[in-house]
Amino acid sequence: MDALLRISGVIDAVSRFFGKFIIWLVLAATLISAANAIARKAFNIGSNAFLEIQWYLFGAVFLLGAGYAFLQNAHVRIDVIAGKLSMRTRMYIDIAGILIFLLPMCWFMIQFAWPVVQGAYESGEVSSNAGGLIRWPVYALVPVGFALLGLQAISELIKRFAFLQGKAPNPLLHGAHGGHDEAHAHNDEAKGEVQK
Known part of the structure; x- marks a missing residue:
């Protein structure tokens, strides 16, 4: 389990890197949007390339930031129901959801999208909009x-x-639904909950 936790730590570091990287994409999209609006209103100059790069950046923020959102527990949860369940039950539900739904969906989307990427690259596909x-x-x-x-x-x-084996803090008690210190403060309590 220690080796797996080290692998988990490396993956978390990659997600944090992309989480910090997309902040700059948000800034770039904001600046491009502002420049495009000023150019259009003040000088009657428009650019389809500027509009499309905004869409590209918008898509990049959500797609590249999804893993970071999962790391930070910032994704949507039904807390009204989950709050009534034991921590052990919540962990099993999460494990089932990851194995049955999330990982197969990720695999399907990669398999589905890759031929589209390859075809567009090989054909040199360009937007149908001028410029x-x-x-x-x-x-x-x-x-x-x-x-x-x-x-x-x-x-x-x-x-x-x-x-569940008592070898790591509760992953649900950090990120968007609780602070890092809170995770350590509740670790003993949560481990006791696992035993139920």
Whole structure:
């Protein structure tokens, strides 16, 4: 389990890197959007390339940031129901969800999207809009984003099994639904909950 937790730590570091990287994409999209609006309103100059790069950046933020959102527990949960369940039951539900739904979906999306990326790259597909951009980079965001999400799903799976064995803190008590210090403060309590 120690070796698996080290692998989980490496995956978490990759997700954190992309989480910090997409902040710059948000800034770039904001600046491009502002410049495009100013150019259009003040000088009556428009650019399809500027519009499309905004869409590309918007897509990149969501696709490349999905794994980081999972790491931070920032994804949607039905807390009204989950809050009434024991921690052990919640872990088993998470494990089942990752194995039955999330990992197969990531695999399907990568398999489905990769031929589209390859075809667009080989054909040199370009947007049909005048002055539009090449398409394969934005298509490539789909398999890359789902690969990152799938990797983080594996990390979360490892952490949940480790928690059930009493070898790691509760992965649900950090990120968006609780602070890192809170996770350590509740670790003993949560481990006791696992025994129920």
